[in-house]
Amino acid sequence: MSWVFLRDLLSGVNKYSTGIGRIWVAVVFLFRPLVYIVAAENIWKYEHDEFECNIKQPGCENVCFDHFFPVSHIRLWALQIIMVSTPSLLVVFHVAYRKNREKHHNQKLYRSPGEIDGGLLWTYLISLILKTAFETVFLVLFYKLYNGFKVPRLVKCDVRPCPNTVDCFISKPTEKMIFLYFLLGTSCLCIALNLSEFSYLIFKYSIKCYVKRHVKKRQ
Amino acid sequence: MDWGALHTILGGVNKHSTSIGKIWLTVLFIFRIMILVVAAERVWGDEQDDFICNTLQPGCKNVCYDHFFPISHIRLWALQLIFVSTPALLVAMHVAYRRHEKKRQFRKGDEKCEFKDIEEIRRQRFRIEGTLWWTYTSSIFFRLVFEAVFMYAFYFMYDGFQMPRLMKCNAWPCPNTVDCFVSRPTEKTVFTIFMIAVSSICILLNVAELCYLLTKFFLRKSRKAGNSKHHPNHENKEETKQNEMNELISDSCQNTVIGFTS
Numbered sequence A: 001m002s003w004v005f006l007r008d009l010l011s012g013v014n015k016y017s018t019g020i021g022r023i024w025v026a027v028v029f030l031f032r033p034l035v036y037i038v039a040a041e042n043i044w045k046y047e048h049d050e051f052e053c054n055i056k057q058p059g060c061e062n063v064c065f066d067h068f069f070p071v072s073h074i075r076l077w078a079l080q081i082i083m084v085s086t087p088s089l090l091v092v093f094h095v096a097y098r099k100n101r102e103k104h105h106n107q108k109l110y111r112s113p114g115e116i117d118g119g120l121l122w123t124y125l126i127s128l129i130l131k132t133a134f135e136t137v138f139l140v141l142f143y144k145l146y147n148g149f150k151v152p153r154l155v156k157c158d159v160r161p162c163p164n165t166v167d168c169f170i171s172k173p174t175e176k177m178i179f180l181y182f183l184l185g186t187s188c189l190c191i192a193l194n195l196s197e198f199s200y201l202i203f204k205y206s207i208k209c210y211v212k213r214h215v216k217k218r219q
Numbered sequence B: 001m002d003w004g005a006l007h008t009i010l011g012g013v014n015k016h017s018t019s020i021g022k023i024w025l026t027v028l029f030i031f032r033i034m035i036l037v038v039a040a041e042r043v044w045g046d047e048q049d050d051f052i053c054n055t056l057q058p059g060c061k062n063v064c065y066d067h068f069f070p071i072s073h074i075r076l077w078a079l080q081l082i083f084v085s086t087p088a089l090l091v092a093m094h095v096a097y098r099r100h101e102k103k104r105q106f107r108k109g110d111e112k113c114e115f116k117d118i119e120e121i122r123r124q125r126f127r128i129e130g131t132l133w134w135t136y137t138s139s140i141f142f143r144l145v146f147e148a149v150f151m152y153a154f155y156f157m158y159d160g161f162q163m164p165r166l167m168k169c170n171a172w173p174c175p176n177t178v179d180c181f182v183s184r185p186t187e188k189t190v191f192t193i194f195m196i197a198v199s200s201i202c203i204l205l206n207v208a209e210l211c212y213l214l215t216k217f218f219l220r221k222s223r224k225a226g227n228s229k230h231h232p233n234h235e236n237k238e239e240t241k242q243n244e245m246n247e248l249i250s251d252s253c254q255n256t257v258i259g260f261t262s
Helices: A005-007 A020-045 A060-068 A073-085 A088-103 A119-146 A173-218 B004-012 B017-045 B060-068 B073-108 B116-123 B131-158 B185-229 B230-259
Strands: A154-157 A167-170 B166-169 B179-182
Touching: A005 A020, A020 B004, A060 B073, A060 B116, A073 A119, A073 A173, A088 A119, A088 B004, A119 A173, A154 B073, A167 B185, B004 B017, B004 B073, B004 B131, B017 B073, B017 B131, B017 B185, B060 B179, B073 B116, B073 B131, B131 B185
Parallel strands: none
Antiparallel strands: A154 A167, B166 B179
């Protein structure tokens, strides 16, 4: 069970997406996890070992690290990648349901089970809304938990058992900040792609409906 | 989702690349990605643990390390390789789109479709012309831009390509100027110079490929223009018609003039 499992599970998503959807798939399944696995994971690998406080009091470092990093950046990032990918499963399930129905009734019920129309359009639009919502929720979470996307070099800690206010130093703060900004950038790009895909689909199907109605009126 | 996945996708692009493009891909995978994974990562693996400062002041080592290495060499190279490979995805997407269109035509039973079965469409190699030419050329252009930007960023951040043995640091909380020692500086310098050299080779290959594509494009255009000149029958017929019309006009004018004068 690793990133390959997620990729295999969602390999069908590409087939039933629009053009913009395919770009989103490339960013979410290739670009982001690639940067995460190849570069980002190693930066946060020894974050606890390298977190150093100016004190010899046992337990103080542990408690301060836990106070400032309730959930590590890298774990939040992994959760974000997973949660943002899963709404696409709704579309895959709906197409599978359609194909199953056609098999069950042994006749062609749809022009093409993978074509985005009717009920599948609504499923697709809902999946887009959910994806955007998850991206936004995680960005807000990052912002609230860590007071922005900056990683300070020094944090002052006075949680028990630290005897008084103690200086604690975070390892590789600049490198972590660069990758957090990268995370922010790709998330914003994904939100922009989702919103443009949403508008494109609404526009396309409104025009289709209008033309149909117009033709009917004429007849 | 690692370098292997990238290799699978870019391997597909290989079929539709020019020969220079194929060489570029080979250089990328063997001399850059493989070297990065197999060797360079080990060299930089213990970089913070073995970064030692001549002080017992807690926090001084962390701060000095962060000051001298805002982003580690190895991460910068990994990002460079990812960014340089992504334009090729544009080509892969374009080829996939064309293949999808051909499959749709085949399924509709279009007479224009010259393929016997779906397998042949899957195996077909597309020529780099038309819109695919524009996609391919822009991907090479972006590759060049990314390579140049990263090389400059490297040079700018690390003041050259050499890794010093000793760095003097006086960032707070270090009590005064403190000597800090980098681990394996010579080995790091060797690998840095190697990666920069291979990067330069890749830039040269991209420039050569760009020139080759542009030359081919202009040659094709001039050949088309030349072909239309060498088919005179087509043009002569039009010229003859125009001549006849001119004669008719001039005859009628003459008759009118003669009519007036008489």
